[in-house]
Each structure stands twice: as C-alpha cells, then as structure tokens.
Amino acid sequence: MGPVTCGRENPTPESIAADWVARMDRAALTAGEQGELDCWLGADIRHRGAMIRAQVVWQATERAAALRPGAGAGAPQAVRPPESFAAPHPLPARSLSRRAMVAAAAGVALGAWPAPSREMGRFYSVRDAAPRSVEIAGGTVRLDCFSGLLVGGAAARLLDGRCVLSSRREARLDAGSLTFRSVGRVQVSIAGDRTTGLLLSGSAVAIRQGTGERFTLRAGDCLTMGAGSAPRLRGLTADELARATNWERGVVELQGETLGDAATIFNRYNAKKLMVHGQAGGRVLMGSFALDDPDTFARVARGVLHVDYVASARRLDIY
Amino acid sequence: MLPEERNHWLATHVLPHEGDVRSWLRRFSGIESDDIIQQAWVELAEADHTSIRFPRAWFFAVARNLVLQHYRKARIVSFDSLTDFSGAEIPDQGQAVERSVTARQELRFLDQVARELPDRCRDVFVLRRFYGYSQRECALHLNVSENVVEKQLARALRIIGTAYAGRDLPAQGGGHGPGDLRKGKSNP
Numbered sequence: 001m002g003p004v005t006c007g008r009e010n011p012t013p014e015s016i017a018a019d020w021v022a023r024m025d026r027a028a029l030t031a032g033e034q035g036e037l038d039c040w041l042g043a044d045i046r047h048r049g050a051m052i053r054a055q056v057v058w059q060a061t062e063r064a065a066a067l068r069p070g071a072g073a074g075a076p077q078a079v080r081p082p083e084s085f086a087a088p089h090p091l092p093a094r095s096l097s098r099r100a101m102v103a104a105a106a107g108v109a110l111g112a113w114p115a116p117s118r119e120m121g122r123f124y125s126v127r128d129a130a131p132r133s134v135e136i137a138g139g140t141v142r143l144d145c146f147s148g149l150l151v152g153g154a155a156a157r158l159l160d161g162r163c164v165l166s167s168r169r170e171a172r173l174d175a176g177s178l179t180f181r182s183v184g185r186v187q188v189s190i191a192g193d194r195t196t197g198l199l200l201s202g203s204a205v206a207i208r209q210g211t212g213e214r215f216t217l218r219a220g221d222c223l224t225m226g227a228g229s230a231p232r233l234r235g236l237t238a239d240e241l242a243r244a245t246n247w248e249r250g251v252v253e254l255q256g257e258t259l260g261d262a263a264t265i266f267n268r269y270n271a272k273k274l275m276v277h278g279q280a281g282g283r284v285l286m287g288s289f290a291l292d293d294p295d296t297f298a299r300v301a302r303g304v305l306h307v308d309y310v311a312s313a314r315r316l317d318i319y
Numbered sequence: 320m321l322p323e324e325r326n327h328w329l330a331t332h333v334l335p336h337e338g339d340v341r342s343w344l345r346r347f348s349g350i351e352s353d354d355i356i357q358q359a360w361v362e363l364a365e366a367d368h369t370s371i372r373f374p375r376a377w378f379f380a381v382a383r384n385l386v387l388q389h390y391r392k393a394r395i396v397s398f399d400s401l402t403d404f405s406g407a408e409i410p411d412q413g414q415a416v417e418r419s420v421t422a423r424q425e426l427r428f429l430d431q432v433a434r435e436l437p438d439r440c441r442d443v444f445v446l447r448r449f450y451g452y453s454q455r456e457c458a459l460h461l462n463v464s465e466n467v468v469e470k471q472l473a474r475a476l477r478i479i480g481t482a483y484a485g486r487d488l489p490a491q492g493g494g495h496g497p498g499d500l501r502k503g504k505s506n507p
Contacts, residue, residue: 012353013357014353014477014480015477018473018474018476018477018480019473021473021476022469022470022472022473022476023469023473025447025454025469025472026454026455026465026468026469027454045357045358045361046353046354046357046358047357048357048360048361049356049357049358049359049360049361050357050360052329052360052361052363052364053334053356053357053360053480054476054480055322055326056326056329056330056333056334056360057330057334057476057479057480057483058326058476059323059326059327059329059330060330060331060334060425060429060479060483061429061444061448061476061479062327062330062448063422063425063426063429064426064429064430064433064448064449123452123456123460125450125451125452125453125456127451148452148453148456150459159455159456159459160453160455160456275324
C-alpha cells in the first residue's frame with residue numbers, strides 16, 4: 001500500500017507527495033501503488049502541483065553531492081563521512097567502541113572529518129561512473145557502476161550490482177546467499193534476489209550459506225541462485241563470456257542495439273549524458289566503442305548514420 | 320524535455336524564488352498561498368522552458384495570474400482584495416532586476432538546511448544525497464530497515480521543502496526586468 005493511505009492524520013498534499021517521492025526513490029512502484037498514486041494525482045490539481053514541487057525539491061538536493069568532503073565545494077558543516085555514522089551491517093551498533101564514537105563526534109565538533117575506523121568497515125559505492133578497483137584481503141575487486149561493496153577486515157560483501165574479484169591466492173567474497181572462494185578471476189553480480197557467479201579464469205567454489213552446499217566452478221561456468229528457485233550451473237559460450245565482461249574491459253559492444261539503447265549504456269558510466277531525440281533513437285549502429293568516451297560515439301553516429309549532435313559540457317544531444 | 324531535465328531546470332532556476340513568491344502572495348486577502356503555489360507548479364512544469372529567459376519574473380507572473388483567476392471565479396471578493404490586487408506590482412519590476420542564485424549560494428543553503436535536520440534524518444539524508452548511497456545501502460550502513468530509511472528521507476524532504484518555502488533571497492543587481500519573460504512572447 002502506498003504512502004497516501006499511510007501515516008499521519010490529515011496529511012497535507014506536500015506531506016503525501018514527499019512520502020511518494022521517497023517511496024519512488026526506494027524502488028519502482030508496483031502496479032497497485034502506481035494506480036493509487038494516479039488516483040491521488042487526478043483527484044485535485046493541487047496534488048499534482050505538490051507532487052511536482054516535491055520532485056523538484058528532491059532534484060535540488062542532488063547537488064548536495066558537491067558538499068561531500070573532497071568534492072571541491074569548500075568546507076561543509078553538515079557532512080560526516082559514512083564511516084562516522086553507525087556500524088555498518090552486519091556489525092551491530094554495540095560493536096562500536098567508545099573511542100571510535102568519541103573520535104567521530106570530535107571530528108564533527110571541530111569541523112574536521114575523522115579518519116575511517118578499521119573496526120567499522122568501509123563501504124564503497126560507484127554510481128554513474130567508470131568502474132573502480134578496491135583492495136580487499138587477498139585480492140582486488142573491480143566494482144561496476146551502480147554497485148556497492150562492504151569491506152571489513154578479511155570479509156567483503158557485494159551488496160548490489162556487479163564486480164570482478166581478482167586474486168593470486170584464495171580470496172573470499174560474499175554475495176546474497178553465496179560465498180565465493182576463488183583464485184583467479186570471478187565475476188559476481190546481484191540483481192534483485194538473484195546472485196550470479198561467473199568464473200573467468202582460475203578456480204572457484206561457491207558455498208551456499210546456511211546449507212553449506214558447495215558448487216565447484218570451472219572457467220566459463222556461470223552459477224545462478226535465486227530465492228525460491230533451484231541453483232543453475234551452466235557453461236557460457238565465448239561470445240556470451242565476451243559480452244558479459246565488456247564492462248570490465250571498458251567496451252560497449254553494439255550488435256543491433258538502437259542509439260537509444262546505446263545511450264542508456266553510456267549514461268550508466270559517464271557523467272556526460274547522451275540524449276537521443278526523435279527518430280534518431282531508433283537508428284541502429286554496430287561496433288565496439290570505448291565505454292568512457294561518449295563523444296567519440298556521437299561523432300561516429302554522425303559519420304555513419306548522418307544524425308547530428310550538439311555537445312555541451314554535461315551532455316550530448318543527438319538528433 | 321524529459322521529466323528529469325525539467326526538474327533540474329526548475330530546481331535550478333525556479334525553486335530558489337519560491338520563498339519570495341510566497342512572501343509576495345501574503346499581501347492578498349482571501350487566498351490560500353499554498354493553493355496558488357501548488358497550481359503554479361503545474362503551470363511551471365508544463366511550460367516550454369527553453370523559451371523562458373527570466374524564470375523569477377515568470378514565476379511571479381504565473382502566481383499573479385492565478386490570483387487574478389481566483390478573484391474572477393470567487394463569488395464574493397472584498398473591496399480590499401481588489402484594491403490589493405490592482406496595486407500589487409510584481410517585485411523587482413521597477414528595479415529591472417532578475418535575481419539569480421549562484422551554485423555557491425545554493426550549496427550553502429543546502430548545507431545549512433541539512434545541518435538543522437534531526438540526527439537520524441540527517442544521517443540518512445547525507446548518505447543518500449551527499450554520498451549517493453541507495454536506500455538499501457543506507458539501511459545496511461545504518462543498521463536500520465529500509466522502511467526507516469524511506470520514512471526519514473520523506474521527513475527530510477518535507478523539512479527541506481519547508482525551508483525553500485520560507486527562503487528569502489538577497490537582492491542582486493544587474494539583471495533584467497520581468498517585462499520580457501519569454502522570447503518573442505508576451506507575458507503570461
């Protein structure tokens with residue numbers, strides 16, 4: 001049930017709209033929730049206005065990212081680094097030492113940011129940017145865009161998205177209900193309640209948490225585990241392997257995708273966004289392109305498809 | 320214009336002036352300024368932004384027209400209201416000023432508002448908006464449920480929305496008057 005029917009007595013339209021915006025930020029609305037929202041929006045023009053305003057206020061807060069320490073916007077006072085909040089999952093809050101809490105509090109009071117505490121673990125997140133490498137015990141994790149990784153001591157857990165774990169000795173990575181122990185390179189991803197492991201080279205074993213069930217992977221094997229469904233292990237073809245790992249090699253490979261589809265891929269990895277307008281969105285371009293170079297892609301599209309584009313600092317509009 | 324682009328434009332060029340528009344609306348009797356503002360946002364969102372040169376003046380003009388519509392529709396309008404309206408100049412018109420908000424002003428405002436959020440609310444908001452964590456990641460990091468994160472974000476949004484509504488921008492010089500709101504178009 002959506003926010004309209006929840007909570008306070010006699011909520012204002014602004015209040016209800018804020019609830020909806022927060023709800024939509026969490027995940028896509030269900031069909032029922034969408035119907036409930038549409039019904040509320042259609043009931044009064046002021047509801048529509050309140051909703052638009054709430055979305056605009058939400059958008060306005062996006063620029064707050066510039067206040068993050070190191071983002072170059074001076075010395076903000078509201079921002080504490082994530083390490084200084086509370087104990088990250090799965091550590092219970094009580095595991096915080098008094099020293100760590102005092103250090104965090106003092107850092108805020110003095111306007112200086114406390115150094116991350118080892119006992120708290122570290123959280124790594126990549127949004128719409130190029131993949132990023134994170135050192136963990138025994139290896140390196142290459143984190144794809146829109147992915148999150150929690151690293152604490154000898155343990156590392158993929159929370160969302162996709163990564164490749166590379167190691168010369170045995171390294172461990174938890175994801176969903178699986179623990180991967182590997183030497184070599186293994187790609188691990190989480191999408192909804194589904195966890196997938198793909199061994200690219202070396203050897204790996206995936207252990208199902210709770211039951212201890214073990215799955216031995218050979219190079220090219222792909223293990224998929226979903227909630228409520230039987231685990232599935234299969235070998236990928238060379239083409240499938242190449243496509244599954246394009247992101248790590250920094251490549252966009254187009255084999256029949258439209259410019260609109262290609263723009264969606266590029267936009268996941270770049271702050272400079274491709275915007276494809278009108279009929280250009282349906283045109284098809286084939287080839288391999290550098291993931292971090294949307295300008296070259298736009299130039300090739302113009303040369304091959306005779307579409308036009310306008311480049312500005314933050315976007316490329318293709319017509 | 321895509322909704323996200325539209326919202327970005329409105330957030331950058333229009334929202335910072337809402338506090339001033341609300342202040343201006345208080346002079347009119349017999350109207351609910353919240354109602355006028357909400358209806359104004361619908362019109363603001365549906366317009367073609369590429370043709371709007373002076374967003375602040377445009378916002379005032381939209382609100383002014385809505386007040387006028389309200390008075391026209393009202394069965395009973397006090398003489399004072401009509402007097403108020405006929406004498407109500409759009410602010411800055413005489414000064415030929417189009418106030419703009421710099422990115423630094425905007426960041427300072429957001430920093431100030433975020434500092435004043437309740438503790439848990441601020442923690443969630445900072446993780447989500449300053450650091451770009453998803454709600455799920457916020458929940459894991461703070462060791463709370465995703466429902467708590469969602470509720471605290473909604474709470475932050477309400478508080479920040481209220482702050483924008485009460486914001487009073489300092490005047491700046493060197494701008495343009497609202498007499499030329501849209502390229503090649505008359506005032507709405």
